[in-house]
Amino acid sequence: MTLQACAIFSAKDLRMIDIDETAALAPDQVRVTYGTGGICGSDIHYYHEGRVGAFEVKEPLILGHEIAGTVREVGSAVDDLTPGQPVAINPNLPCLACENCLAGRTNLCKDMVFFGSAAVTPHIQGGFREELVVPRRQCVGLPDGFDLSIAAFAEPLAVCLHAVNRAGPLTHRSVLVTGCGPIGCLTIQALRLAGVRHITATDVAAGVLATASALGADETIDISHDSRILDAYEAGRGHFDASFECSGNALALHSCLNATKPRGTVVQVGMMPPGNTGLPLGKIVSKELHLAGTFRFHEEFDIAVDTLVSGRLDVSSLLSGVFSFDEADAAFAAAVDRQQHMKIQLRFT
Amino acid sequence: MTLQACAIFSAKDLRMIDIDETAALAPDQVRVTYGTGGICGSDIHYYHEGRVGAFEVKEPLILGHEIAGTVREVGSAVDDLTPGQPVAINPNLPCLACENCLAGRTNLCKDMVFFGSAAVTPHIQGGFREELVVPRRQCVGLPDGFDLSIAAFAEPLAVCLHAVNRAGPLTHRSVLVTGCGPIGCLTIQALRLAGVRHITATDVAAGVLATASALGADETIDISHDSRILDAYEAGRGHFDASFECSGNALALHSCLNATKPRGTVVQVGMMPPGNTGLPLGKIVSKELHLAGTFRFHEEFDIAVDTLVSGRLDVSSLLSGVFSFDEADAAFAAAVDRQQHMKIQLRFT
Amino acid sequence: MTLQACAIFSAKDLRMIDIDETAALAPDQVRVTYGTGGICGSDIHYYHEGRVGAFEVKEPLILGHEIAGTVREVGSAVDDLTPGQPVAINPNLPCLACENCLAGRTNLCKDMVFFGSAAVTPHIQGGFREELVVPRRQCVGLPDGFDLSIAAFAEPLAVCLHAVNRAGPLTHRSVLVTGCGPIGCLTIQALRLAGVRHITATDVAAGVLATASALGADETIDISHDSRILDAYEAGRGHFDASFECSGNALALHSCLNATKPRGTVVQVGMMPPGNTGLPLGKIVSKELHLAGTFRFHEEFDIAVDTLVSGRLDVSSLLSGVFSFDEADAAFAAAVDRQQHMKIQLRFT
C-alpha cells in the first residue's frame, strides 16, 4: 500500500509524495494513523529557505515533528497500547547508550534520531505522513477521545518546559520573555506552572502580546515604537531574575542581558540566524550572568502530555489555523504571519 | 605629613603626587606602610589608554589594588593586628547591606568601594601610595616575616579562585585554559587545587606556555602558527568539561565554545575589548553550553592568602620583575611584554 | 506610660504584665500598635511545658512572634512608613555581619535576635504586647486597610516557603506532606505555588485533612486506622520525589523515608521531641536520600507578605479562632485541639 507524505524538495518546493509503509511491525513497534501536526519554526525555515542554519535540504525531506495520531496496530511485544487509542508522538529517539544519555541528558544524545531533520544525510524523515511506524517508546498514550489538536502541542510545550528548567528554580521570581510567538507563549505558560511571581513579555506585534497576556504574562510591552522602553528595567544593573529570549533577535538578547540582575540567567530559546551574533561580553562578565543554551527536551515530553491531559495548561487559544495538506503552501504562509496567526496545524482531511 | 603616591593623569601620563594621610585613625582603621604592589591588567589599560572599557580617567587616579604592606598603626578597636605585622590588603570594600551582599555575593555589591577605579567620579583612589588607611576588614594578617611579594599575589589569585568556583565542581574533569598570562597561570594553579584531571593551556607566546607548564598545565599548545591546531578537541561537539578564557581574545572564546562538551561551562575571565563580541550562539544553544561571567572575588581573598601562607601554592615564579616607582614607565612597558614578563611589582625603594 | 503584655512564667502560668515602652524612638525605629498575633507551636510548648526542647523559661517571657499591627510612630530616619499604616512584623533580627549572614543564610545567624525565645538568658521578649518598638527592617509595610489577621500569617507562611525551598526545584513533582496542622497546610499551599504536580497529605484528624484538601492537597489519607495504608507508596523503594514531615512524629518521618524515591529529599519541618529519634539509616544510605533540616526563614518573609497581599494565596480558612488576651488560657487550650482548631490568634480587644 502506498501512503502520502508531505516533503520539501527545496525552498518553497513542497510536494505530496508517495511512501511505502507496508513492512510488518517489529515486536516493539507501533503503527500510528496521522491525526494532526503542528508547523514548527524549523519546518518554516526548511520551507522558506530550504535549510535550517547549517542543515540544508539535499534530498526530499518529509517535514513535521509535532504529531498526534491514533494507534492503528501494535507489535507483538506492545501490551500497553491498543488500536484506536490516541497518542502523542515524541520525535526524539535517543540511543540510551552514549555518554550524554547515560548522564541523564538524552536531548544531547550523540546519536539522536529526530523527526524531519536534514542534520544528516540521508535525512531523517519526519511525521507529516498518513501513517507513522515508531518504536513503542516514542508514543505517549492518551485517554480515549482526547483532542489530538491539543496533543500535538506536547512537543513545543516540552521544548519550553525544558527551557524553563535550564534556568534553575524560579518560584517567586520575576522573569522577562522576549518574543511571544508559540514558543514565547508556551514559555510563559511553563513559567506560570513553575510558580514565577511576575512575567514581563515583549514583542513587536500587538496580536501576540494580547495572547501572551491572556496566557499569563503580567505585563506586555510593545517594543516596536520606542527603543528606550525597557530602560527602567535596565537601570541599576537590571531588574529580572531570569530572561528567556524567544524571538531569535539579537537586539532582544541584548535587552535580556541588560535587564537581567547580577547572577541571573538568560536562556536563549529562539533560533538565532546562523553565524556570529554580537554580544556585550562585558555585561556578562561584570554582572556574572549565565547565558545558557537550551535544546529540545528530555523527560519534559511526558510532563508536557501530563499537563495537557490533566488540564493544568490550556493551550487551545494558541491554535489559530488548521489546513489540509492540499493547502500546505497557504499554511506555511499563514505560519509566518505573526499579526494573524500563532500555531498552524496540518491534516490529511 | 605629606606622602607620595603614583597617579595616572591621562594615557601614559603617570606622575608621583603628594597626598595627605595625616588624619587620626578611626577606631576600626589600620594604617599600613606600603610594601609592594602588582601591576594588574586594569592598571595597564589605565596607563596605556587612559581608560578601562567605559571607565575613563577624569581626574588624577592613584592606581594599584594588589597591595601588601606592614601595619604601622591600629585604631583603638583593633585588637588582632599589631604594628610591624605584614598584611595583605583586600581592595574590595562591599557595603554588606545591599541585596547582593546579603545574598552572599559581596563581589556584586551595589555600593562597592574598590581601590583604583574610575568607575565613579570622584574616582576611588588606589593603593600605590606610601601609606594606606583602611578599615580593619580589608586587612588579612600574615605571619611575621612573610614575603610581601608573595602576599601581593593574593588579589589576582582570588580572582582566579573565584573564576574556578563559577564553573561548579571540576574534580577529575578536563579543562581548557586559553591565555597564559598571570591570570591564566593563576587559574591553572587554582584548577590544580580544585582537583582537575587534565589541563590544556593555549597561548601565542612560548615563554608563558613554559611557565604554564611548570605551574601545572598537562599540555600546552602554541596556537600562533596553526589555526586548526585545536580541531581534534572540537570534533564530536567538544572534548573539555569546562573552559576558562583568560586572554580577552574573541577567537580564543570561540575555541572555548567549540572545544567544550555539551552542557559544559565556559567562564570568561579575561577582559574583552569594549563593545560587542561576535559569538556563535547556535553552538551555545545546540550544545546547551553555559557561558558565565566572573567578577572579582568574595570569600576567595581569604582563601588565596591561606593557600599562599600555607604553601599549598607557590606563585613565586610568576614574579618576573620589580621596579621602583621612579621607573614606573619602564615597569608599565615591561608589564605588556608578554615574551619577557609575567607579573611586575612596584615598590617605593 | 505602662502597657500590657502577655508573659509565661512557667508551665500554664500565663499572666498579663505591665511593661514600659516610653523611651524615645531611635532614628531607625518604628513604634507599632499591636493588631493581632498567632499562637505558634513554640508558644504552645512554652505554655503547656514551660519549655521548648532545651530552652526552659527561667524568667517571665513575653510570647508571640506572628504579629501584625499598625504604625504609631516612626523614627527620624524612617521615611517609607507612615503612622496609621498596617505592617507585618518580621520576628527575625539577624546581625548581618556573621559568617552565616554574609553567606546569604541570615536564618542561621550566629547572633540572631528572635522574638519570644528562652534560647538565651535574659530571654528575648516577644510580640504579645500592646506596642512594639522595632528597627525599621523588621517591618514590612502593607496596603492601607489590609486585614491584619491575614498579615499575621506571614511568619508561619515564611517558615513553610523556606522549608519548600530547602528541597530544591519541585515543579511537576509528586510530594508527600505528613501532618496537616497550620504548618502542614501552609506547606501544602507553598508547594502549590512552587508548581508541584501532586500532593498526598496524611494526618490522624479528619478535620485538618479536609482543610488540607481545600487548600490544595490532591489526596488526603487518614492514617489513624490502618498502619499499612501507605504500603503502595513505599513499594519499589518509594514513590514521592520529596516529602515534608510536618507532624513532629517519628513514625511519620519513617513513612517519609520509606515512601520517598531514591535520591529524593525529606525535609523535617515539624518539631520532634527532644533527644534522639530512631531512624532507619540503611534506607537513607541505600536510597541515597537527603534528610534536610529547615529553620525559620530568610528572604521568605518578604515573599510571604507578597503572596498574601497579592492574593496569590488565601490563608483565611486557616484562622479558626480569635481570642482576647483575657481569654488566653482558653486560646492555648483551643490551639491544641486539632479536631476543632487550626490557627488561633490573640488580640487586646
Added chain:
Amino acid sequence: MTLQACAIFSAKDLRMIDIDETAALAPDQVRVTYGTGGICGSDIHYYHEGRVGAFEVKEPLILGHEIAGTVREVGSAVDDLTPGQPVAINPNLPCLACENCLAGRTNLCKDMVFFGSAAVTPHIQGGFREELVVPRRQCVGLPDGFDLSIAAFAEPLAVCLHAVNRAGPLTHRSVLVTGCGPIGCLTIQALRLAGVRHITATDVAAGVLATASALGADETIDISHDSRILDAYEAGRGHFDASFECSGNALALHSCLNATKPRGTVVQVGMMPPGNTGLPLGKIVSKELHLAGTFRFHEEFDIAVDTLVSGRLDVSSLLSGVFSFDEADAAFAAAVDRQQHMKIQLRFT
C-alpha cells in the same frame, strides 16, 4: 572444564566449590582469569554472620566484588581488549533502561546485577572464582603489566569517590572523617584529590590513624580514651564544612552531626547495624544540616581506575595482607583485625 570458586554456605562456613564456566562467549562477553580480589565489609558480614543486614545467605554464595584479572578470551564483537591484557572488573551491571539509569544514577538502578549479593534469590554470584565471564562493559582495560593488586582497589576507591561527590564541591573546605579503615582511608585520599583544605580523622585504633595520617589526614584523633575530645569542634554549632561517617558507629555519626557547621553535609558511608539508629533530629533541623546517603558508584569506577593508573593516588600502603583461598578462613579473621590489618586480598595461587 570445572573451575574453583569460594562460596559462603552460612556463617563461617566457607568452602571451595566447583563451577562450570564452559559455555561459549556471547559476542559482547569477555572471559577473565582471576588475578586478585579484596575482601570487603559486606564479604566480612556474610562470612561472620551469614548475612548483610536484611540479606541472608539462603544458598551457596560466591563472594567477592573487588576483582582484577587478565583477559583470557574475548567475544566476537569485542575489539578493544586483547587476551593477556589486565583488567579491573566493575561489579555493577545496571540495566541502563530504568528511570534511575536514564536520569544518570545507574548506581540506583532498579534492576542492578551486582556481584556477590544475597539481596535477591537466586543470589547473584560474585567474583572469587578462577574465571569470570562478564559483558565487555564491566571490564576496564589496564596498561600491560599493571599491578593487579592495585587495580583491585578500584572498586572500594570508586565507592569513596562517589561518597565525596555526594557532598558537593569541597575544594578549600575543612572536613571530618570518622573511621579510618579501608573506606575511611580511601575517602581521605578521595578528599585530597578534591582539593579539601584540612582533614581531621578519628578512630579508636592507633594503627589505622597512622595510615590515615600517611595518606593525607592533616590531624588524627584517637577517640578511644576521652569522650570530650571533639568538644572544641562541636562548640559554636560546629566547625567542619562536611563530615564523612565511615565507621558504621552511631556515636561517630553523632559526632559528625555535632561538629558540622550549619548548612553542612554529613555523608553516611559506613554500614550501620540494621534497624533504627537514634539521631538528634533537633540538630539536623536547627542547623539545617543535610544528612545524605551514598550507595556504591556510577561513573566513579572509571575515574578510580584512572587515578590508580595515572599514579595520582597511591593506595599500595592499604594492602596489608595477601592470602591464598586455601587460607580463606585466616584471611577473613585478619580482615577484622583492625590493629593489624587494613585491606586483605585473596588469590588462587
